[in-house]
Amino acid sequence: MxxxxxxxxxxxxxxxxxxxxxxxxxxxxxxxxxxSKEDADKVYNSDRTNDIHMEIILLARKIAQLCEEGIKLNLDPACVATFTKAKDEAWVIKQRSKAEIEGHMKKGKW
Ligand SMILES: [Zn+2]
Known part of the structure:
Protein backbone atom coordinates (compact mmCIF):
# COMPACT_ATOMS: atom_id res chain seq x y z
CA MET A 1 0.00 0.00 0.00
CA SER A 36 9.49 6.65 -0.76
CA LYS A 37 9.57 3.00 0.26
CA GLU A 38 12.24 3.86 2.83
CA ASP A 39 10.11 6.61 4.37
CA ALA A 40 6.98 4.44 4.25
CA ASP A 41 8.85 1.65 6.04
CA LYS A 42 9.79 4.10 8.82
CA VAL A 43 6.11 4.94 9.30
CA TYR A 44 4.98 1.30 9.32
CA ASN A 45 7.85 0.07 11.50
CA SER A 46 7.24 2.71 14.18
CA ASP A 47 3.44 2.46 14.18
CA ARG A 48 3.19 -0.10 17.00
CA THR A 49 6.05 1.33 19.07
CA ASN A 50 4.42 4.77 18.96
CA ASP A 51 1.19 3.18 20.22
CA ILE A 52 3.10 1.43 23.02
CA HIS A 53 4.74 4.72 24.07
CA MET A 54 1.33 6.43 24.15
CA GLU A 55 -0.10 3.62 26.28
CA ILE A 56 2.88 3.89 28.66
CA ILE A 57 2.24 7.64 28.95
CA LEU A 58 -1.39 6.96 29.91
CA LEU A 59 -0.37 4.28 32.43
CA ALA A 60 2.21 6.62 33.97
CA ARG A 61 -0.49 9.26 34.31
CA LYS A 62 -2.71 6.68 36.04
CA ILE A 63 0.17 5.77 38.40
CA ALA A 64 0.63 9.44 39.27
CA GLN A 65 -3.11 9.80 39.99
CA LEU A 66 -3.09 6.73 42.24
CA CYS A 67 -0.03 8.08 44.06
CA GLU A 68 -1.76 11.44 44.62
CA GLU A 69 -4.71 9.58 46.17
CA GLY A 70 -2.32 7.59 48.39
CA ILE A 71 -0.48 10.75 49.45
CA LYS A 72 -3.77 12.40 50.45
CA LEU A 73 -4.78 9.36 52.53
CA ASN A 74 -1.57 9.99 54.50
CA LEU A 75 -1.47 6.62 56.30
CA ASP A 76 2.06 7.11 57.64
CA PRO A 77 5.32 8.81 56.55
CA ALA A 78 6.79 5.69 54.92
CA CYS A 79 3.63 5.13 52.90
CA VAL A 80 3.52 8.77 51.77
CA ALA A 81 7.22 8.60 50.85
CA THR A 82 6.60 5.49 48.74
CA PHE A 83 3.75 7.16 46.86
CA THR A 84 5.78 10.35 46.42
CA LYS A 85 8.72 8.44 44.97
CA ALA A 86 6.48 6.41 42.65
CA LYS A 87 4.78 9.62 41.47
CA ASP A 88 8.18 11.14 40.62
CA GLU A 89 9.21 7.94 38.81
CA ALA A 90 5.95 7.96 36.84
CA TRP A 91 6.79 11.49 35.67
CA VAL A 92 10.18 10.29 34.40
CA ILE A 93 8.62 7.32 32.60
CA LYS A 94 5.98 9.56 30.99
CA GLN A 95 8.44 12.25 29.87
CA ARG A 96 10.96 9.71 28.56
CA SER A 97 8.31 8.17 26.30
CA LYS A 98 7.18 11.62 25.17
CA ALA A 99 10.76 12.52 24.26
CA GLU A 100 11.11 9.26 22.33
CA ILE A 101 7.92 9.97 20.38
CA GLU A 102 9.21 13.47 19.60
CA GLY A 103 12.41 11.87 18.27
CA HIS A 104 10.36 9.50 16.11
CA MET A 105 8.45 12.44 14.63
CA LYS A 106 11.63 14.33 13.79
CA LYS A 107 12.96 11.22 12.02
CA GLY A 108 9.72 10.67 10.04
CA LYS A 109 8.80 7.62 12.13
CA TRP A 110 5.20 8.60 12.63
ZN1 LIG B 1 -3.13 18.40 5.45
Missing part, protein backbone atom coordinates in the same frame (compact mmCIF):
# COMPACT_ATOMS: atom_id res chain seq x y z
CA UNK A 2 1.28 3.48 -0.84
CA UNK A 3 1.61 6.27 1.70
CA UNK A 4 0.94 9.90 0.82
CA UNK A 5 1.98 12.84 2.98
CA UNK A 6 0.23 16.19 3.06
CA UNK A 7 2.95 18.81 2.55
CA UNK A 8 0.82 21.39 4.35
CA UNK A 9 0.11 19.63 7.68
CA UNK A 10 1.98 16.30 7.62
CA UNK A 11 -1.09 14.05 7.62
CA UNK A 12 -0.26 10.61 6.18
CA UNK A 13 -2.84 8.87 3.98
CA UNK A 14 -2.71 5.18 3.07
CA UNK A 15 -4.05 4.18 -0.35
CA UNK A 16 -3.34 3.66 -4.04
CA UNK A 17 -3.86 7.37 -4.62
CA UNK A 18 -3.76 10.58 -2.57
CA UNK A 19 -7.12 11.66 -1.10
CA UNK A 20 -9.10 14.38 -2.90
CA UNK A 21 -8.94 16.55 0.24
CA UNK A 22 -6.70 16.27 3.31
CA UNK A 23 -8.85 15.05 6.25
CA UNK A 24 -6.75 17.16 8.62
CA UNK A 25 -6.30 20.55 6.91
CA UNK A 26 -8.51 20.31 3.79
CA UNK A 27 -5.56 20.88 1.43
CA UNK A 28 -6.12 19.75 -2.16
CA UNK A 29 -4.89 16.40 -3.54
CA UNK A 30 -2.01 18.15 -5.35
CA UNK A 31 -0.47 19.02 -1.97
CA UNK A 32 0.23 15.33 -1.27
CA UNK A 33 3.52 13.64 -2.10
CA UNK A 34 4.05 9.89 -2.23
CA UNK A 35 6.49 8.67 0.42
Missing amino acids: KLWKCTVCGYIHEGEDAPEICPKCAAAKEKFIEL
